[in-house]
Amino acid sequence: MVFLTKEEERMLNGEYGAATQEAMGILVKIAEAYDAERLLPAKSAHVAAGLFPEEIEWYERLLQGGARFRCFTTRHPWGIDYEHFEEVGTVYGNTPEIKQIAEMLFSYSLKMGAVPMGTCIQYLLGDFLMRGDTFSWTGSSGVVFANSVLGARGNMDGAVTNYCVAITGRIPEYGMLLDENRRAQVLIDCSRIDFDQFTDADYGALAFHVGKVVGNEIPVFVGMPKKLTLEQLRAIASPLHVSGAVPMFHIPGITPEAPSLEVASGGEKLEKVQVDMNDVKAAYDEIATTGEEKLDMVCIGCPHLTYTEIREIAEFLDGKKVHPDVKLWVGTSYQVKVVADRAGWTEKIENAGGLLVTNICMGPGNPCAARGARIVATNSPRSAYYTPKVEHLFGSTRECLEAAISGRWRGKR
Amino acid sequence: MTIVLRGRGLVKGKAEGEAIVSRQPISFVGGVDPDTGIVIEKGHEIEGQSIQGKVLVFTFGKGTTYNPFAMFAMKKRGTAPAAIINLKTEEIVLTGAILAEIPFIDRLERDPFEVIESGDFVKVDGNTGTVEVVKKKS
Numbered sequence: 001m002v003f004l005t006k007e008e009e010r011m012l013n014g015e016y017g018a019a020t021q022e023a024m025g026i027l028v029k030i031a032e033a034y035d036a037e038r039l040l041p042a043k044s045a046h047v048a049a050g051l052f053p054e055e056i057e058w059y060e061r062l063l064q065g066g067a068r069f070r071c072f073t074t075r076h077p078w079g080i081d082y083e084h085f086e087e088v089g090t091v092y093g094n095t096p097e098i099k100q101i102a103e104m105l106f107s108y109s110l111k112m113g114a115v116p117m118g119t120c121i122q123y124l125l126g127d128f129l130m131r132g133d134t135f136s137w138t139g140s141s142g143v144v145f146a147n148s149v150l151g152a153r154g155n156m157d158g159a160v161t162n163y164c165v166a167i168t169g170r171i172p173e174y175g176m177l178l179d180e181n182r183r184a185q186v187l188i189d190c191s192r193i194d195f196d197q198f199t200d201a202d203y204g205a206l207a208f209h210v211g212k213v214v215g216n217e218i219p220v221f222v223g224m225p226k227k228l229t230l231e232q233l234r235a236i237a238s239p240l241h242v243s244g245a246v247p248m249f250h251i252p253g254i255t256p257e258a259p260s261l262e263v264a265s266g267g268e269k270l271e272k273v274q275v276d277m278n279d280v281k282a283a284y285d286e287i288a289t290t291g292e293e294k295l296d297m298v299c300i301g302c303p304h305l306t307y308t309e310i311r312e313i314a315e316f317l318d319g320k321k322v323h324p325d326v327k328l329w330v331g332t333s334y335q336v337k338v339v340a341d342r343a344g345w346t347e348k349i350e351n352a353g354g355l356l357v358t359n360i361c362m363g364p365g366n367p368c369a370a371r372g373a374r375i376v377a378t379n380s381p382r383s384a385y386y387t388p389k390v391e392h393l394f395g396s397t398r399e400c401l402e403a404a405i406s407g408r409w410r411g412k413r
Numbered sequence: 414m415t416i417v418l419r420g421r422g423l424v425k426g427k428a429e430g431e432a433i434v435s436r437q438p439i440s441f442v443g444g445v446d447p448d449t450g451i452v453i454e455k456g457h458e459i460e461g462q463s464i465q466g467k468v469l470v471f472t473f474g475k476g477t478t479y480n481p482f483a484m485f486a487m488k489k490r491g492t493a494p495a496a497i498i499n500l501k502t503e504e505i506v507l508t509g510a511i512l513a514e515i516p517f518i519d520r521l522e523r524d525p526f527e528v529i530e531s532g533d534f535v536k537v538d539g540n541t542g543t544v545e546v547v548k549k550k551s
Binding site for chain 1: 423424442447475477478479480481482483485486489490502504505507508509511512519
């Protein structure tokens with residue numbers, strides 16, 4: 001049986017309104033299913049919506065039942081680029097009617113108290129998590145990053161659970177919230193890889209390979225560089241739940257709860273998997289779905305880009321022109337874009353013929369096919385795997401940008 | 414022949430129907446057509462078959478966090494399964510079953526894949542966690 005505090009009991013009994021009662025009922029069921037002993041206070045939730053019109057019935061019911069988010073809650077992209085709606089549109093189209101529906105679906109979470117960030121990198125923009133903090137987020141790349149790099153604790157929760165956690169401010173204690181489930185289970189030995197020339201795509205390809213190898217187990221990487229940038233850590237985090245079902249990784253010295261390999265594994269001797277450049281190259285072949293040289297689109301921004309990435313793209317594009325047959329979309333949050341506008345990066349990207357898009361998912365929700373794209377180059381294994389209805393070329397940001405200029409793919413791997 | 418199995422009822426309610434059984438994980442987003450209830454995932458064990466109104470027996474859920482909404486939409490469109498029996502409960506399918514009010518049972522005392530075959534007639538009682546299997550005539 002799940003132990004409930006007096007306040008949680010009151011939520012379940014309906015004393016806090018119908019929405020809180022329904023949400024608590026669902027969380028108690030989850031706790032029961034996973035034999036959780038109790039619920040914990042939740043620090044953060046991240047919610048999304050927008051695939052099925054029937055969802056509206058549930059959001060209406062929650063609102064009428066007094067739903068109001070009790071923990072800090074942010075909103076995933078809702079698919080409207082307010083500056084370029086006609087040009088970017090949504091996967092369902094770019095008409096004013098579609099925009100209105102997307103607006104309405106978004107409005108519910110806003111009314112319930114979400115901070116409308118419109119991004120998957122909420123953890124970089126004020127959703128501040130520290131070691132041990134609990135969260136329920138949509139978007140697996142953020143979940144892996146928060147567990148592994150921030151030392152926060154969350155499961156790969158579904159969209160309904162995200163809302164229930166937000167509404168109650170409580171989270172069932174099971175899975176990744178418990179110490180015993182967070183230990184490393186497989187040792188990934190990277191010592192044969194020379195990381196000096198490693199690109200963002202190389203890190204992504206390596207992680208894509210590792211996700212496949214470990215399945216749903218937790219890897220610990222050894223032989224990695226001692227210092228990794230934010231962007232490199234994200235490139236590692238993002239594909240692990242795409243090719244596998246990995247909620248977390250350890251890198252001793254970086255992962256907060258893993259000062260050493262021994263601590264990461266809880267002292268257990270681990271199965272060892274050696275990885276080398278052949279594995280990385282094989283992952284490239286698997287991520288790319290086409291060998292065509294001529295492309296019509298380049299999409300970079302899954303996950304959404306950081307300040308550093310936007311600046312580097314802008315500097316590369318400065319004075320160049322995107323090929324007339326190619327569209328270039330660079331995706332981030334609109335908070336980052338405000339800074340990019342001020343810094344002049346947006347202007348450099350736009351003068352070259354590219355578009356800095358905001359509030360758009362560049363992965364599963366990428367509308368590029370609906371805008372006519374067929375062959376798309378990306379630096380993101382996640383984007384290549386999830387973006388519907390297009391073929392993908394895969395390589396580093398640099399290779400993608402060079403292809404955007406020349407109109408031809410010259411990726412080296 | 415009728416076999417009675419005990420399990421754990423996680424979503425209450427009674428339902429009955431023809432069994433459809435898959436040992437493979439199922440994603441309701443992208444894997445099933447919400448307008449028809451037909452499994453459309455390429456290469457899936459039950460590709461081309463309908464789960465509408467049936468007792469769906471499978472291992473566990475996979476795929477995106479939007480699965481619960483797909484299940485809810487299917488219920489509203491009349492294409493959802495009548496009940497679900499899972500080998501291992503996974504939070505995303507469970508929350509979908511709760512939202513869509515689909516009786517849901519796990520932890521059967523015997524391996525459901527050894528007892529239930531597609532085409533058997535199955536009665537599910539989510540209140541008591543009981544499953545009654547009427548074997549099809551072979």
